[in-house]
Amino acid sequence: MQEINLDQVEPSNYDVIIAGAGAGGLLTALALTAEGKRALILEKAERLGGVWHSYWVNGYRVDQGLHVITRVTRGAFVRFLKTYLSPPPKFVLHDGWQFRVYDKVGTIPSSIGETLRWPLTGMKGRLGLARIGAKIKTMNLEEMKRYKDISFLEFMQSNNATNQVMLDVMQSAIYMAAGVPISEASAYESLRTLKDTDRESSKINSLKRLFFGSGEYDEGYVIGGMEGLIKRVISTINGDYVLNAPVDQIHEQEGHVTGCSVAGKMLAHNRVVSNIPLSFMPDIITSKNDTVVDFFKRWSNMKPTHGITLWLGLRKIVIGDRKNRVLVHPNPNRWIVSISSFDPSCAPEGKELVGIAMMTIPGKTKDEMIEIMKGNGLEEYYPGLLEHAEMEHVQMSYATRAALIPGQTDLDRPGPRTPIMGLYIVGTDTAGSGVGLQQAAQSADGVIRALRVDH
Numbered sequence: 001m002q003e004i005n006l007d008q009v010e011p012s013n014y015d016v017i018i019a020g021a022g023a024g025g026l027l028t029a030l031a032l033t034a035e036g037k038r039a040l041i042l043e044k045a046e047r048l049g050g051v052w053h054s055y056w057v058n059g060y061r062v063d064q065g066l067h068v069i070t071r072v073t074r075g076a077f078v079r080f081l082k083t084y085l086s087p088p089p090k091f092v093l094h095d096g097w098q099f100r101v102y103d104k105v106g107t108i109p110s111s112i113g114e115t116l117r118w119p120l121t122g123m124k125g126r127l128g129l130a131r132i133g134a135k136i137k138t139m140n141l142e143e144m145k146r147y148k149d150i151s152f153l154e155f156m157q158s159n160n161a162t163n164q165v166m167l168d169v170m171q172s173a174i175y176m177a178a179g180v181p182i183s184e185a186s187a188y189e190s191l192r193t194l195k196d197t198d199r200e201s202s203k204i205n206s207l208k209r210l211f212f213g214s215g216e217y218d219e220g221y222v223i224g225g226m227e228g229l230i231k232r233v234i235s236t237i238n239g240d241y242v243l244n245a246p247v248d249q250i251h252e253q254e255g256h257v258t259g260c261s262v263a264g265k266m267l268a269h270n271r272v273v274s275n276i277p278l279s280f281m282p283d284i285i286t287s288k289n290d291t292v293v294d295f296f297k298r299w300s301n302m303k304p305t306h307g308i309t310l311w312l313g314l315r316k317i318v319i320g321d322r323k324n325r326v327l328v329h330p331n332p333n334r335w336i337v338s339i340s341s342f343d344p345s346c347a348p349e350g351k352e353l354v355g356i357a358m359m360t361i362p363g364k365t366k367d368e369m370i371e372i373m374k375g376n377g378l379e380e381y382y383p384g385l386l387e388h389a390e391m392e393h394v395q396m397s398y399a400t401r402a403a404l405i406p407g408q409t410d411l412d413r414p415g416p417r418t419p420i421m422g423l424y425i426v427g428t429d430t431a432g433s434g435v436g437l438q439q440a441a442q443s444a445d446g447v448i449r450a451l452r453v454d455h
C-alpha cells in the first residue's frame, strides 16, 4: 500500500473506500487484498493504526498500552495474520498469571484440587470459589446469554459468591475483557471470558478441566511489537492511503451509499466501509431517511473503555520473566508485564521495558492516577521498578470503543450492515465477540462476508 495525497485520488481505481485506518479498517483491507481487491483508505490522523500503535521513547519501543494478544493459537486476530501474512508473525507465550494479594501470591487454579489449596483466601473462600467455578465451567453459551443484562457482580451475589478477594481477582481477569469494574461488566460477557467460550466444549470436557483455566495457556506478545505487525499489514495491503484526511460526510441517496467527502472533495463510490467510531457517525452521515438517522443515533452512545499505562525503562533487568502479574491488593488492580522479556528488541541491551496498566479512575487527574500507580505497594512488592527507571512514559486513551456492559455485548452490536446499502461498519463498537484486536478482526470478518454476499 502506498501513501498518496487527496489530489491524486481517483475513486474508480478502487473496489472499496475505507474510512478510518484502525485495526478494523486495516484488517478489512488485508482480507480484501487476498480476494484480489484494491482499497483506498482515508485516515484522519497523521499515521495508520488508530489505537493499535507503537513508537519509540528514549531508546525504548512502547506500544499504545499493554498490548497482549489473546487466543494466540485459535483467535480471529491471529487467524487473520496467519492467513494473510507470509511468513506468519511470531508470538512468545506468557508464562501464566500471578496475582498478588498483599504478601500472598497465587495463580489461576486449574483444578478443584488447586482451588482448595488456593493461597489467596481462607478455606471458606476456597470452597465458595470451587462451587462458583464449577457452575461457570459447566454452563453452556445459551445459559450464559440469560445473564446478558445484569452485571457480573449481581450474578455473583445471586449465587452467594461474595468473597471479596475472589471478586477482586476475578475483577483483574474480567477487566481485560470488559474494561469496566465487575459492578458494570455484563455477566454474560464475564462468564464467557472466565470459561473461554471461543472453544465451546461438552460439559464432561468442562468438568475435566474444572476451573477458570486449563493446562493450556494462550496469550502472548508478538515479536516486533505492534509496530512490526502494523508495518507488515500495511505493506501487504493492495491499495493506497491518504493521511490527514478526515471524512466529514458519507453520502446516501435513495437508500444507497454514493461516496464520501474529505475537505469538501466528493469521492464517489458505491462501496464504503467505515471504521469511524459510531459516536461520530450521526454528524457524518448525510441522510433525510428517518431509519438511517435513527440507526446512527441509536448506536452513537456506545460507552468505550479507558485505560492508563505507565511505561518504565529500567537501567537494569529487575523482573526479567514472562509472567502476567497483577497487584490485586492493596487496591487498585494493576497489571504489570516485562515486555522486553518477550521481545528484547524493544529495550537497549541489558535494560528492561516494563508496562504497568490499570483502568482509569473516574474523578482522578492523570497525575493523581500516576501517583496511585506508583504507590499502593508497587515498590514494596516489586522493588527496583521505580528506583532503576531511566525512562518514564504515560499514555491514556480509549482501548476499545465498546465496554462489555449490558446493552453492548456481542449480542447487541449493530454491524456489519447499515440501513444504507453499500455502507458497512467495522471496529470494536460495531460487531464481533471477544475484545480489542479479536473483536476488530471478527468485525472485519463480518464485513468481508457481507461484501461477498451483497455484491
Ligand SMILES: Cc1cc2nc3c(=O)[nH]c(=O)nc-3n(C[C@H](O)[C@H](O)[C@H](O)COP(=O)(O)OP(=O)(O)OC[C@H]3O[C@@H](n4cnc5c(N)ncnc54)[C@H](O)[C@@H]3O)c2cc1C
Pocket (backbone or CB within 6 Å): 019, 020, 021, 022, 023, 024, 025, 042, 043, 044, 045, 048, 049, 050, 051, 052, 064, 065, 066, 067, 068, 069, 070, 245, 246, 247, 248, 275, 276, 277, 280, 307, 308, 309, 397, 398, 399, 400, 401, 426, 427, 428, 429, 435, 436, 437, 438, 440
Ligand atoms: C491501552 C490499550 C491497551 C490495549 N490492549 C489490548 C490487548 O492487550 N489486546 C487486544 O487484543 N487489544 C488491546 N487493545 C485494543 C485494541 O488495540 C483496539 O481495541 C483496536 O485496535 C481498536 O480497533 P478499531 O477498529 O475499533 O479502531 P480504532 O483504533 O478506534 O481506529 C479508528 C480509526 O478511525 C480514524 N478516524 C476517526 N474518525 C475519522 C474520520 N472522520 N475520517 C477518517 N478517519 C477517522 C481514527 O483516527 C482511527 O485511526 C488495547 C488498546 C489500548 C489503547
